[in-house]
Amino acid sequence: MTPERKHAQEAIANVELSPNANRVLWAAAIVAAICGALYGYDTGIISGALLLIAKDFHLTSGQEEMVASAILVGAVMGALGISYLSERFGRRISVMVVTAVFVVGLLRALARQT
Numbered sequence: 321m322t323p324e325r326k327h328a329q330e331a332i333a334n335v336e337l338s339p340n341a342n343r344v345l346w347a348a349a350i351v352a353a354i355c356g357a358l359y360g361y362d363t364g365i366i367s368g369a370l371l372l373i374a375k376d377f378h379l380t381s382g383q384e385e386m387v388a389s390a391i392l393v394g395a396v397m398g399a400l401g402i403s404y405l406s407e408r409f410g411r412r413i414s415v416m417v418v419t420a421v422f423v424v425g426l427l428r429a430l431a432r433q434t
Contacts, residue, residue, distance in 0.1 A: 363391055 338344075366388050374384050398418075406414040 359395070366391060 402414055
């Protein structure tokens with residue numbers, strides 16, 4: 321065992337858990353599960369929306385595939401981007417920025433007439 325690993329294990333062993341740690345763990349797990357379910361829902365719902373998108377924009381099958389793939393590309397780009405932001409500015413600021421982007425997008429979608 322390397323000295324660094326031994327030091328890390330000793331540091332972990334000496335950590336005192338907050339009385340609320342179990343509640344926080346459950347809350348984080350529930351939020352993560354909901355987020356995963358919403359992402360799966362978004363990925364699945366594109367098939368129904370794609371019918372209308374293709375009709376309105378006269379898309380070819382290749383263009384439809386690109387629209388469907390954009391969800392996955394967006395997820396990858398978002399994960400890479402947020403990992404950098406969270407390391408640089410902290411997780412709290414990163415979550416606030418992502419939430420603001422989401423709210424702005426939501427408000428723009430709600431403001432559309434059609």
